[in-house]
Amino acid sequence: xxxxxxxITSFQLxxxxxxxxxxxxxxxxxxxxxKAVGPDGWILAIIGGILTxxxxxxxxxVVQRFPQKTFQEIVNSLVGKVIGTILVFGxxxxxxxxxxxxxxxxxxxxKEYLLLYTPVEVxxxxxxxxxxxxxxxxxxxxxxxxxxxxxxxxxxxxxxxVTLMPGADYTNLMPxxxxxxxxxxxxIPVILFSFLGVEMILVLSPFITDVQxxxxxxxxxxxxxxxxxxxxxxxxxxxxxxxxxxxxIWPGLEVFKTVDVPDIFIENIEIYALGGWVYQVFLxxxxxxxxxxxxxxxxxRAKSHKPFVLPILPVVYxxxxxxxxxxxxxxxxxxxxxxxxxxxxxxxxxVLWGISLFKKQKGSGKSAS
Amino acid sequence: xxxxxxxxxxxxxxxxxxxxxxxxxxEIEDRAFIxxxxxxxxxxxxxxxxxxxxxxxxxxxxxxRYTVSYAYPNTGMIAQKIEGEPKFIFVSTGEDLFNIRExxxxxxxxxxxxxxxxxxxxxxxxxxxxxLFRELMDRIDRSPEIGRKLHLMVTPGLAKDVLDTSTKDExxxxxxxxxxxxxxxxxxxxxxxxxxxxxxxxxESQTAIIPRVISSKNEFKAAGSGVIRDFRLVGWLGEIETExxxxxxxxxxxxxxxxxxxxxxxxxxxxESKAKMKAFEKDGEIIVRFDLKMEADLKRHLFQRLGETDExxxxxxxxxxxxxxxxxQIVALYKKIQKKFGADLLQVGEYLRKHEPDxxxxxxxxxxxxxxxxxxxxxxxxxxRRLGVxx
Numbered sequence: 212x213x214x215x216x217x218x219i220t221s222f223q224l225x226x227x228x229x230x231x232x233x234x235x236x237x238x239x240x241x242x243x244x245x246k247a248v249g250p251d252g253w254i255l256a257i258i259g260g261i262l263t264x265x266x267x268x269x270x271x272x273v274v275q276r277f278p279q280k281t282f283q284e285i286v287n288s289l290v291g292k293v294i295g296t297i298l299v300f301g302x303x304x305x306x307x308x309x310x311x312x313x314x315x316x317x318x319x320x321x322k323e324y325l326l327l328y329t330p331v332e333v334x335x336x337x338x339x340x341x342x343x344x345x346x347x348x349x350x351x352x353x354x355x356x357x358x359x360x361x362x363x364x365x366x367x368x369x370x371x372x373v374t375l376m377p378g379a380d381y382t383n384l385m386p387x388x389x390x391x392x393x394x395x396x397x398x399i400p401v402i403l404f405s406f407l408g409v410e411m412i413l414v415l416s417p418f419i420t421d422v423q424x425x426x427x428x429x430x431x432x433x434x435x436x437x438x439x440x441x442x443x444x445x446x447x448x449x450x451x452x453x454x455x456x457x458x459x460i461w462p463g464l465e466v467f468k469t470v471d472v473p474d475i476f477i478e479n480i481e482i483y484a485l486g487g488w489v490y491q492v493f494l495x496x497x498x499x500x501x502x503x504x505x506x507x508x509x510x511x512r513a514k515s516h517k518p519f520v521l522p523i524l525p526v527v528y529x530x531x532x533x534x535x536x537x538x539x540x541x542x543x544x545x546x547x548x549x550x551x552x553x554x555x556x557x558x559x560x561x562v563l564w565g566i567s568l569f570k571k572q573k574g575s576g577k578s579a580s
Numbered sequence: 581x582x583x584x585x586x587x588x589x590x591x592x593x594x595x596x597x598x599x600x601x602x603x604x605x606x607e608i609e610d611r612a613f614i615x616x617x618x619x620x621x622x623x624x625x626x627x628x629x630x631x632x633x634x635x636x637x638x639x640x641x642x643x644x645r646y647t648v649s650y651a652y653p654n655t656g657m658i659a660q661k662i663e664g665e666p667k668f669i670f671v672s673t674g675e676d677l678f679n680i681r682e683x684x685x686x687x688x689x690x691x692x693x694x695x696x697x698x699x700x701x702x703x704x705x706x707x708x709x710x711x712l713f714r715e716l717m718d719r720i721d722r723s724p725e726i727g728r729k730l731h732l733m734v735t736p737g738l739a740k741d742v743l744d745t746s747t748k749d750e751x752x753x754x755x756x757x758x759x760x761x762x763x764x765x766x767x768x769x770x771x772x773x774x775x776x777x778x779x780x781x782x783x784e785s786q787t788a789i790i791p792r793v794i795s796s797k798n799e800f801k802a803a804g805s806g807v808i809r810d811f812r813l814v815g816w817l818g819e820i821e822t823e824x825x826x827x828x829x830x831x832x833x834x835x836x837x838x839x840x841x842x843x844x845x846x847x848x849x850x851x852e853s854k855a856k857m858k859a860f861e862k863d864g865e866i867i868v869r870f871d872l873k874m875e876a877d878l879k880r881h882l883f884q885r886l887g888e889t890d891e892x893x894x895x896x897x898x899x900x901x902x903x904x905x906x907x908x909q910i911v912a913l914y915k916k917i918q919k920k921f922g923a924d925l926l927q928v929g930e931y932l933r934k935h936e937p938d939x940x941x942x943x944x945x946x947x948x949x950x951x952x953x954x955x956x957x958x959x960x961x962x963x964x965r966r967l968g969v970x971x
Binding site for chain 2: 324383386465
């Protein structure tokens with residue numbers, strides 16, 4: 212095995228962030244945003260992007276303050292051992308439940324559109340085994356995966372969005388900013404789910420070599436994600452109109468059905484979008500399972516995260532099969548993001564950053580005296 | 581040692597690539613690629629023996645509500661391998677659309693495959709039945725396999741008859757209909773309205789137009805359109821009305837317009853048309869205004885009529901005459917749609933929501949009634965650009 216198997220650059224972190232943040236949510240994002248704020252969905256996405264950007268910068272600063280320290284070491288030194296252990300444990304549980312729901316939605320969409328007769332259990336198991344293989348190979352392999360997949364994915368999504376551009380009715384985005392500002396602010400939790408995954412900065416902190424570049428690269432990745440989201444929302448709303456967008460479960464996928472490339476023997480473009488999306492979900496899943504196994508490694512003070520990967524899988528699998536149908540999955544997912552996700556996505560980073568700032572001042576004051 | 585490992589690896593690779601297969605494979609010959617579906621309301625006395633499979637001995641009787649006809653091309657013949665009928669048609673009845681599809685699978689020995697479906701034709705009776713029509717729309721909308729580029733069409737009479745039409749030079753009926761519809765943008769006797777538009781318009785304004793297809797023994801005609809309001813067919817628009825409507829909706833670029841002047845009927849070929857709809861409030865009334873800019877070629881005049889046809893004043897007069905005629909048609913059509921059908925086909929409400937949100941807030945709760953009181957104005961600016969090669 213290579214000696215420096217757990218060293219990644221900030222560029223690789225950037226690719227990994229794009230891969231983690233864009234997950235199953237991207238297909239239902241236009242519906243969620245249209246439901247909340249009508250035609251102003253793209254503005255909501257930009258607001259969400261800016262908020263996430265701030266959070267990402269805060270997290271990066273925490274990481275910069277503790278270079279090459281694990282999540283556990285960071286929280287322990289900032290909030291003490293007891294709360295730190297609870298936080299690490301919660302983080303593991305959060306990632307496990309989150310990957311379970313990701314898995315389930317992945318299975319549901321694939322069964323609905325591609326593999327009509329394949330049992331959803333088989334889809335989930337196959338995906339999980341592939342994930343386990345990738346996760347066991349360690350941080351470096353995972354980010355290399357992202358490094359290969361993401362550039363292709365960005366290119367593919369741009370090509371796909373370009374096919375949506377002609378024939379779209381952009382007046383569907385009117386009237387601009389008629390939503391009351393208060394409602395816009397209240398709808399921010401809706402967009403949050405789509406930006407979950409930024410916490411990976413904290414998870415990957417012990418592996419990053421060039422810490423000084425992290426804020427810049429992390430911001431860039433959020434920029435890419437926001438751009439893709441805005442394009443997606445604009446194209447979908449323009450092509451389907453608001454009423455239809457709120458009506459379809461996965462408008463981000465269904466919108467490709469309205470495309471007919473004349474004189475080319477390509478029908479059903481949605482299949483290609485779906486193909487690219489599978490890679491995206493795979494990366495998200497890998498990141499989540501990796502984070503969960505890392506947290507367990509810290510809790511049990513083990514030397515490696517590897518022994519924890521396979522025991523996680525059955526848990527993920529069974530949690531994934533708990534909800535009865537999509538309606539229930541969506542409700543669970545909203546609950547998870549708004550109660551649980553927000554803690555690790557927003558509250559923990561802000562608190563950590565605040566304390567680290569406080570301690571730093573105290574520390575620097577001490578050294579000066 | 582290394583060589584051995586490599587060998588094992590290569591064997592595994594070969595094994596993986598050769599031994600894997602599809603989880604749920606269906607041979608391509610076992611698939612019926614449905615190109616066209618006709619859906620009718622079930623009528624008891626149709627007397628069609630082929631269609632009736634009695635379900636005797638079934639304690640749980642189902643009420644027949646639909647008659648569905650599937651047409652699929654004889655793929656073998658298209659590939660010029662075997663002789664025979666160019667297309668197959670299966671007719672089936674049942675209570676529910678999905679139900680019918682499943683039971684057809686049991687009769688056919690082939691799997692119905694809808695991903696390449698091009699068109700659905702619905703019969704007049706079905707279109708007039710709100711319950712059945714809504715069920716049909718939801719069935720298509722909900723289905724992951726059916727594309728939104730599909731053409732939904734309505735026929736006076738039975739959809740089954742449309743499928744039975746034997747076209748001489750086209751084997752695949754669905755493709756034929758698609759070709760017909762793709763030319764719609766150029767010759768606008770038929771609306772340019774695919775399923776995506778119909779869904780959108782129905783969702784937003786509870787009204788839409790559906791292209792009309794008429795069939796005789798061995799010919800099709802796609803012309804005119806049916807008006808859907810509140811999820812049922814409320815009436816028809818003729819060919820010229822459809823054409824004018826398409827001009828108003830800015831969905832066609834080219835068409836022909838016949839103008840009568842000095843006891844002469846002159847065909848003008850419109851090469852360019854740009855329409856803009858505006859709705860605004862003036863003195864407590866909502867005024868809907870259409871501004872059209874068109875360019876046209878003169879295609880025929882009268883042989884051996886010299887003198888005035890080389891003067892620009894003559895063409896100015898013709899332009900004015902044609903513009904006036906079109907303006908008149910637009911106003912008349914708007915009033916017909918408004919008064920007779922009460923359908924907001926031009927999506928004035930949507931326009932207000934997008935462009936005049938303040939006004940829309942005031943009228944949206946009572947839009948159905950307010951729409952009926954809107955006034956219409958039209959301004960057509962038609963220019964004759966080309967005269968052919970004679971003066």
